[in-house]
Amino acid sequence: MTPEQGKFITFEGGEGAGKSTQAKYLAEYLEQQGHKVILTREPGGSPGAELIRGLLVTGGADKWSAEAELLLMYAARADHWQKRIHPALEQGYWVICDRFADSSVAYQGYGRGIDLEFLTLLYKKTVGDRKPDRTYIFNIDPHKGLERASKRSVDGNKNEDRFESFDLSFHERVHQGFLTIAHQDTDRCLIVDANQSMQQIQDLICQDILNLQS
């Protein structure tokens, strides 16, 4: 008998939207409900992809061309998908992923101007036909999000701030990109107003996820 397929849930949005905290909370909640759960992230999530993450998120904005950046993102994604996400879904795990391919569409596509058809082709060749079952797109004004993110970088003493150093107009294009993705795929995507309290967002997501639990 084939084991039950797990569900694939992704969290997306611009900088400083609070999605990582909510992804962690959802993973804990689903575990409490008795599901097998994996919480992971992109870029990263497998040993090889974590190495590539280090290349992508540190250094200056012009460290990589848009094309090199996209191909590194997809090299990381291919490894993460093949070694971690896909096997986990096959084994019936719920996979909660902090960022996935919509981030490439928003950042490298809308933000950096890469042809969206090329992005679709890369997705097909690496991930295939499988899409996330649900995607939460955190909506925050980019200016406010960047302020929150820079505070987090200082507090956390992290140097993973390469994308934060892109200019505001880039982050505005990324923001519009995420909203476009959400409007084009309303069955899969739910826009979450990131200005709400953490508790309000938790409640909204826990309520929404009931639709996927059977």
Ligand code: TMP
């Ligand atoms: P994080 O700070 O949410 O962990 O994400 C790291 C950065 O990588 C974030 O600024 C967004 C960026 N990113 C892309 O540009 N394209 C992608 O495909 C992914 C997954 C992330």
